[in-house]
């Protein structure tokens with residue numbers, strides 16, 4: 310996952326910063342420096358699934374922000390859709406099917422945005438959440454791997 314993250318970051322022109330102390334704040338973050346250059350901060354190197362998903366999600370913020378749905382179209386009301394778009398982008402770039410841990414990690418992240426009452430729930434977010442829940446159910450019934 311490490312090499313993939315580095316390649317995608319290079320393609321997007323995003324600087325990757327590793328900072329173990331960032332774990333106090335969260336597992337990752339995305340932003341721009343004073344010059345407007347995009348960066349992501351990662352608490353852990355993306356060598357395994359969960360840190361890899363975090364890295365892809367943060368890159369996804371940059372990739373989707375400037376896409377057709379991005380920029381100023383992300384109004385406050387649709388902040389959760391911005392998170393969903395970043396997760397969808399991450400999943401589009403994940404090299405292998407998610408494990409149960411990976412699915413649970415994303416579901417927890419999505420749930421946390423809502424539980425913290427930071428974001429209003431949208432239909433898109435609900436559909437994405439339910440889709441991941443369904444994938445989790447599918448894992449339970451076919452021994453660890455999705456069929457898609």
Ligand SMILES: [Zn+2]
Nearest residue numbers: 366370392395
């Ligand atoms: Zn995010």
